[in-house]
Amino acid sequence: MNKRFFAALGTVILGAAVIAGIGTYVASAKNDSRVLAATAAGTMDTPQGNLPHYTLDISVYPDAMFGGHGTGGGHPDWVSYGPVTNFTVPAHSAITITVANYDGGETLNNDFFGKIRGTIGGTATLNGETISSVAPDHVGHTFTVHGIAGEQSELFFSVPMKAVAEEDMPEEGYTKTPNVTVFTVITGDEGEYVWNCEYPCGDGTIAKFGNAMSSMGYMSGHFNVVKA
């Protein structure tokens, strides 16, 4: 009886171990495991008082022929953020994000994402000028972090990136004059968030919401708020 009981128990434990092993492997498998951490930049006066200040410098390119994707990437012709698409920023801090957009664009599906939301003052600077929105037919991409209702702090901000004008897009390589957008957000408690672009830029798919838009590591990634 005991032998039989322990044999059955052993099968259950072995099965659970198999599931745990596969689960651990699956959970650790990332499309792009590289992470860019925000750089410390002193402190900053914000509406919530003087907070630690950090910066993130990122870009968005019309293809994925740069950085870690490079020519050996799975989809070199897909539009992509870079140099990586996973970011960590400290909690309860002011984070200034600079995005250099090298890509063109057309018209947003949803005008909602043409307006800057969730940043300090609801504004950003575009090539040095303060703005609160970008005309929906001039948006190239957006950088949008969606918080969801749950136990972690709410975090939502969405900033449109102005498209590079058609005439400024070179036949080869990247434009020398990207549109640079700078904005600052304030983080809450620690939490794991997902960011994505809300401008449909998955060329070659229906409604342009496929490939780069539906694959982590191109136009979406992780935005994790960690302990300072």
Added chain:
Amino acid sequence: MTTMMERSASAPGHSAKRKPLIERLNIVTALALGTVSAVVVWQLALKFMPDNADTAFFFNREDKISLLSLIAWFIGFMVGIGALIGPFRWLLGKDLNHDENMFYAGKDQGIKRYFRYTTDHKVVGIQYLVVTIIIFFVGGVLAMLIRTNLGHAQGGWIQPQTYNAIVGWHGIIMIVATIIMITGPFGNFVMPIMIGARDMAFPRLNALSFWLIVAAIPPVFISFFTGGITTGWSAYNPLASQAGLGMNGYIAFICIFALSTMVAGANITTTVIRMRAKGMTWNRTPIFIYGVVASVALALPAFPVFFLSQIMSGLDRAFATSFYNTTGGGSGWLYENLFWIMGHPEVYVILIPAVAALMEMAPVFTRAPLFSFNIAVMGIGGICGLSILVWAHHMYISGWAPLLSAPFMITTELISIPTGMLFLVLIGTIWRGNLWMTMPLMSIFALLWNFMIGGITGIYLSDVPADAFLHGSMYVTAHFHYTLMGAGLTGALASLVFWFPKMTGRMFDKKLSWVAFWLVQIGFNVAFMGMFLVGLAGQPRRVESYAAMFSRGNLITTIGAYTIMAGMLVLLHGVIISWRSGIKAPMNPWQSKTLEWTVPNPVPLENFDVLPIVTGDPYHYGKAQS
């Protein structure tokens, strides 16, 4: 005696020790040839396939390459297993001789016959049993990953895209496993003996139907590593058209599986119609046979539609056709219709044989006649007839045909009547019977409970106004698990214990069967009651994380799921140790009256020395000698 094979082995041009081709092919050669074919075609396509034209709507070069590689895999595998030897020889006018047919039947080959293109229905039944268990194991692991991730509101353990792929993969392989779980192992092993036949009508087609399923499995496994099935098991278009390359694995999997189902359906139907023993009139044919035939008869028209839907999906992906692409003149509704024209009969393809198997066991374990055989047959027939007229209840909210909502609501609700007939038969048989408390008998009670909940909750989903609220929620997920798992799988597990002695020659360990039964049934009801709660509260299905208000219900479901896991692993343990070293089974351990229990263990190659003549119905327990 010098056999034809021996003669051909010593023919000019052959080495004396060289085995004839038919003896050299097995699963190893099949896997090898399939893999080599796929890799060669893949590399050739990479080299010679032209780039997409700038105007190409889809990223179709990669799709063409991956679909071609999967087709090459399929052809290579089927050649490697030996599926084409028979047809090829027939085309050459040199059909297989007696000795070769005996080799195909697995005569005197021991365990090797299970790894070859063996035509003996009993071998095919065992092959199906093992493959079904493996698929359930993989699907179960995926289910546990899903439930572990959903054990916490924020999810996050598994990446959202990977989570979507796991949900899609779990869904489709579990659907396939439940489709084959009765008709595969038991329909093949038991059914021919039960009707007094020596084998199936088309033994080679029988082997073909099994090996097609084996050929279908690698593409769906590979799909997980090439972008996954991120669309859910239904693979709605145009979502599927713009998903990653993993969808091509899904397309290949479904097409090959549909071929298998069509072949099996034609074979089983023909066998039952043409090969029943003398005296086995339709009134004397066991109810399990009706269940199996109804299942495959429903699948026969349904799966070609599924096959076609995936061919069109593949064409949309690889050749930029517009069957489902609205901007090109196609329609997503077309896919939805094709899918559910298969998808709802498919529910009954799964359920009917499970209920029929339990109806077969009910007289055995109550020692009472089957209560109203005719009502049972009418119930099965009624379900079959109505089940092809209900598909659009899955599409109320799609906006496809609002005027047809009411008719589809009526046909769906009408199906409760023949389903109720089957309940009546089971309850009537148990009523005042001399209950022999075994795991199969308890499974009848479990089915009545689970199927009652699954059926009643289904009525709300068939109702258009209620469905508007419940559609796409966890309530739907809980409902179909109550029917497919609570009823279908319960019937399959009871079948396993019931027919285990005949299939393996060993009794299933009684205590382990009880432990597994209670763990699975308690865990199941805990898990899916919790899911009903969060579904009614509004939690959508197929989401990786959810609002905190759903946390408690999800935690309950996850605890229930782990309990099911423990039960299923105990059952798996029971299968292994009982098969290996269980008590040797007598010829008829349950004192049943159907024909499969009249043959010895192990069952001889051709089942019967002399074909039986049937003189009465198989359920005359407790009656005067009929």
